[in-house]
Amino acid sequence: MGGQGEENIDQRQAKAPTGIQGFDQSTGGGLPRGRTSLIVGGPGSGKTVFALQTLVHGARRWGEPAIFVAFEENSRQIVANAASFGWDLPALERDNLFFLDARMALGTITAGRFDLAGMLASLGAKVDEMGARRIVFDSIDVLLLLLDDPVLERQEIYRVHDWLSETGLTGLVTARIGTVDPLQSERYGFMQYMADCVVLLTHRLEERVSLRTVRTVKYRGSSFVENEFPAVIGPAGIEVGIVEQFEPTYQASTERVSTGIKRLDHMLSGGYYRGSSVLVSGAPGTAKSTLCGTFVEAACQRGERALYISFDESASEIIRNLASVNIQLEPHVESGLLQICAVRTEARSADQHLLQLRTLIAEHKPRCIAIDPLSAMVKAGGDVAAMSMAERLLALTKSRGITLLLTSLLAGDSPEMEETPLAISTTADTWIHLSYVVRAGERNRALTIVKSRGTAHSNQVRELLLSDEGTTLTDVYAAGGEVLMGTLRWEKEEEERAARAEEKAHLRRKKKELALAEAKAKARIQAIQHEIEALRYEADRLNREDEALEARRDETEQDIRRVRQGGLPTLDVDQERPDSDPPLADNGGR
Amino acid sequence: MSARPSDKRPGQDGSPPPDVLQLRLYVAGRSPNSVRALTNLRTMCGEWLADDDWQLEVVDVFQDPMRAVEDKILVTPTLLKLTPPVVQIVGDLSQRETVLAALDLARSEK
Numbered sequence: 001m002g003g004q005g006e007e008n009i010d011q012r013q014a015k016a017p018t019g020i021q022g023f024d025q026s027t028g029g030g031l032p033r034g035r036t037s038l039i040v041g042g043p044g045s046g047k048t049v050f051a052l053q054t055l056v057h058g059a060r061r062w063g064e065p066a067i068f069v070a071f072e073e074n075s076r077q078i079v080a081n082a083a084s085f086g087w088d089l090p091a092l093e094r095d096n097l098f099f100l101d102a103r104m105a106l107g108t109i110t111a112g113r114f115d116l117a118g119m120l121a122s123l124g125a126k127v128d129e130m131g132a133r134r135i136v137f138d139s140i141d142v143l144l145l146l147l148d149d150p151v152l153e154r155q156e157i158y159r160v161h162d163w164l165s166e167t168g169l170t171g172l173v174t175a176r177i178g179t180v181d182p183l184q185s186e187r188y189g190f191m192q193y194m195a196d197c198v199v200l201l202t203h204r205l206e207e208r209v210s211l212r213t214v215r216t217v218k219y220r221g222s223s224f225v226e227n228e229f230p231a232v233i234g235p236a237g238i239e240v241g242i243v244e245q246f247e248p249t250y251q252a253s254t255e256r257v258s259t260g261i262k263r264l265d266h267m268l269s270g271g272y273y274r275g276s277s278v279l280v281s282g283a284p285g286t287a288k289s290t291l292c293g294t295f296v297e298a299a300c301q302r303g304e305r306a307l308y309i310s311f312d313e314s315a316s317e318i319i320r321n322l323a324s325v326n327i328q329l330e331p332h333v334e335s336g337l338l339q340i341c342a343v344r345t346e347a348r349s350a351d352q353h354l355l356q357l358r359t360l361i362a363e364h365k366p367r368c369i370a371i372d373p374l375s376a377m378v379k380a381g382g383d384v385a386a387m388s389m390a391e392r393l394l395a396l397t398k399s400r401g402i403t404l405l406l407t408s409l410l411a412g413d414s415p416e417m418e419e420t421p422l423a424i425s426t427t428a429d430t431w432i433h434l435s436y437v438v439r440a441g442e443r444n445r446a447l448t449i450v451k452s453r454g455t456a457h458s459n460q461v462r463e464l465l466l467s468d469e470g471t472t473l474t475d476v477y478a479a480g481g482e483v484l485m486g487t488l489r490w491e492k493e494e495e496e497r498a499a500r501a502e503e504k505a506h507l508r509r510k511k512k513e514l515a516l517a518e519a520k521a522k523a524r525i526q527a528i529q530h531e532i533e534a535l536r537y538e539a540d541r542l543n544r545e546d547e548a549l550e551a552r553r554d555e556t557e558q559d560i561r562r563v564r565q566g567g568l569p570t571l572d573v574d575q576e577r578p579d580s581d582p583p584l585a586d587n588g589g590r
Numbered sequence: 591m592s593a594r595p596s597d598k599r600p601g602q603d604g605s606p607p608p609d610v611l612q613l614r615l616y617v618a619g620r621s622p623n624s625v626r627a628l629t630n631l632r633t634m635c636g637e638w639l640a641d642d643d644w645q646l647e648v649v650d651v652f653q654d655p656m657r658a659v660e661d662k663i664l665v666t667p668t669l670l671k672l673t674p675p676v677v678q679i680v681g682d683l684s685q686r687e688t689v690l691a692a693l694d695l696a697r698s699e700k
Contacts, residue, residue: 108680111682118668
């Protein structure tokens, strides 16, 4: 623990934060402190903004005075351009930010070799005077063009590099390079060798939408994320869209957030997880917005702040339309809990939307957000942008514990068949698909939970019913593998009711039959029992008869002996006892 | 700014007396380019102008760095022709023809 903390401090001391949202995270703290970084890119790729922003943040947030050496534009232009970012350069300029106009005067004649020794000397004096810690050379290639000699170019690059090393300034040198395979040019090759860190900026148009990227190409002595990140030049300068790291601190919540539809909560074992992301996909009119409505309404009813971002309709349209299915958003808008934002999609890149969303989150601090539809938000600027956009959006909300509901327009009925263009379906925690089922001349809305991470959920398709009473889900009627809805469902219900009655009657009959059969069987058992008893009785009787016969024979024999011996019966009896069979009968006879 | 007032008067011979050519050379100490520039400049002026006709101020940016900042001097050596029309020449002045043309001395040649 302690060791890691120290390492972090070292790391921080070794890096000079740029204050550019996203960039510092991707490089573990910013540019190498006291070293030279090369910011390369084509025309209009934002090199000057990147460099100036780093200086402005350094001066304002970390008290590091800075010098901006402007080879390309004059300082007045730069200050004017920067005014739109709200950096208030004039306030900084007094003590903490110095612009050196280093444009070669028009009509300057070159007559032989020259070098930058003089300029560096005067800059050195300025550095000492103001205690500067950061410096920008923007852009070095304008200067090198004048040299018009590769050997001299290298010599001067060395000179600048050596000077930067000696002064210990955090240096940013911008260089404009061709857009075609920019990293292959010889000049670049040499410059990047001299620099401890190289950042490549690009700018291009895709589907008429401006797309910017930032990539750290090299970073001596530091780990960095090598990916190309989307970037925007927003109202506060450049912002780099990295996927926010939230693993270490992010605690998965087990709290459930109501969907606003009781039976849907039930299907999801209580609702969406707090802080999870939910994708609602479906064809137009399948009530995606309704699910957004119930979700934010439920949030506001719990007293939570919520944000509803719509790309389709204005706030008043949303309120009116949802009121027709008894979702009352207006009171929550009035109380300030709910903010509804209607956003135009034209001519804005996905990154600009994301930037705006970040601002909205910072301002409104919602716990629940619905974006309807997300497809509109990311459609600008190609698949790659959309994909990273979706990931970043989820990271943005997850890291803040915000529960996010997104809708996405899908034409088809089968979610598995449709490739969700955002591929957000793989990232979302819960995916609910809405579709129409048309049968018997009726369109009915069907709801399926395609997936829900960490939740036992019903796999059945349900019918979604909208009415002025509100929104609910009905039980499903599966018949022959099909889910029945609407009138068909009603018919099926009736049919099943009748069938059930018949079934009952049938059962009753069956029971009676069984009872009868049982009675018969029992009777049979009884009859057999009687037979057995009769047989036993007969057997007993025979035994008794047998005994009686024996007894009579003994008596007869004794009578005979008595008659033969005459008058001495007792003695005779004693002598004859060992052979005598029934002595008892003898005694008993007495 | 314009150094010491001229102690040399124009037009001693019959040649048409030009205004005194005022020059300022920014150098970086004794760096090779700067040393060459000073030598080249002195040679050319010596060849084409009488001593009284030109006046040179040498500013060493190592000695007076803030002066270069104020004068927005970017590279060294830089030569300024202060006499109108103002001309700025950068380099060690080894490209003789270019320098002579820029200082408007070449018309005397041939």
